[in-house]
Amino acid sequence: MKDHVARFTTTTNYRIALVRCSQTAQLIGNEQHKLTNKPLSYFSDGMVAALLLATQLKGNGVLSYEFDSDGPFDNYRCDATPLGYIRAMIPSSTFDKISTWDNKSPLIGKGNLYIGKKINQTKKPYQSVIKLVSENLTLNTIYYLKISEQINGIIHLCTMVKNNKVIHSDGFLVEELPGTTDEDRTRMENQINSIKEPGILFQNQDEDDVIIKRLLGNLTYNHIKDFDINFACPCTEKRFSQNLALISRNELNSLTDESDEIITECDFCKKVYQFKLKDILQFKNNLN
Numbered sequence: 001m002k003d004h005v006a007r008f009t010t011t012t013n014y015r016i017a018l019v020r021c022s023q024t025a026q027l028i029g030n031e032q033h034k035l036t037n038k039p040l041s042y043f044s045d046g047m048v049a050a051l052l053l054a055t056q057l058k059g060n061g062v063l064s065y066e067f068d069s070d071g072p073f074d075n076y077r078c079d080a081t082p083l084g085y086i087r088a089m090i091p092s093s094t095f096d097k098i099s100t101w102d103n104k105s106p107l108i109g110k111g112n113l114y115i116g117k118k119i120n121q122t123k124k125p126y127q128s129v130i131k132l133v134s135e136n137l138t139l140n141t142i143y144y145l146k147i148s149e150q151i152n153g154i155i156h157l158c159t160m161v162k163n164n165k166v167i168h169s170d171g172f173l174v175e176e177l178p179g180t181t182d183e184d185r186t187r188m189e190n191q192i193n194s195i196k197e198p199g200i201l202f203q204n205q206d207e208d209d210v211i212i213k214r215l216l217g218n219l220t221y222n223h224i225k226d227f228d229i230n231f232a233c234p235c236t237e238k239r240f241s242q243n244l245a246l247i248s249r250n251e252l253n254s255l256t257d258e259s260d261e262i263i264t265e266c267d268f269c270k271k272v273y274q275f276k277l278k279d280i281l282q283f284k285n286n287l288n
């Protein structure tokens with residue numbers, strides 16, 4: 001099964017999104033960022049959350065799912081689009097802290113969850129902030145939907161990791177649309193509540209139609225659309241040189257090595273960009 005996002009609606013005014021992203025979670029979390037065990041599981045859950053929330057964006061745009069905390073896992077960001085493009089990262093300082101984690105204290109401590117929405121053509125990105133209520137990203141994301149979006153919705157992030165491998169990374173979002181009757185709401189709530197352990201839905205990695213039938217029981221649904229999930233990082237040499245040109249001369253000096261070069265790395269895709277100090281200074285002069 002290729003990684004994908006699937007969308008459905010019910011005849012009772014609910015919208016459902018399913019995310020199946022095991023291979024992409026393994027690629028970004030383990031291969032690119034060298035994470036294993038619990039940190040890999042949290043990293044992957046963040047990706048599922050970003051992809052699910054991105055399905056709410058109207059038109060082309062990017063949703064950013066970001067948190068900081070006072071635990072070793074102190075920084076995380078994932079960008080996803082409604083078309084299934086995704087990238088995610090932890091800074092190298094976070095990787096160092098995670099690597100020396102004692103396996104006992106909370107990995108994600110107290111902190112904040114930031115959900116950013118950037119819709120193309122509109123200049124100002126929108127961001128909402130909530131306090132982390134748990135180490136469990138499912139609970140934080142449900143809390144976000146309730147508090148910030150005032151959406152009556154259920155989200156579940158279901159990643160299973162064994163050692164250094166993502167066994168599966170999936171999730172669903174069930175969202176109530178305007179016009180739902182009390183009777184339909186009760187039916188949906190009873191149906192969802194009858195699933196005691198949502199992780200079990202994905203355990204055997206069944207096809208979407210099997211999972212959606214288990215999720216919705218007897219409710220009638222329409223399958224709207226699927227998008228493949230693909231890793232994509234829009235970083236470019238030009239963008240990096242523009243950012244360098246904006247920092248102070250002193251700071252540039254501190255970044256420059258013996259051979260008068262500045263070496264930078266993209267936190268997301270780990271691509272390395274190399275610049276001559278004189279070229280950046282020239283670029284800087286042209287800006288002024």
Ligand SMILES: [Zn+2]
Pocket residue numbers: 233234235266267268269270271
């Ligand atoms: Zn990149």
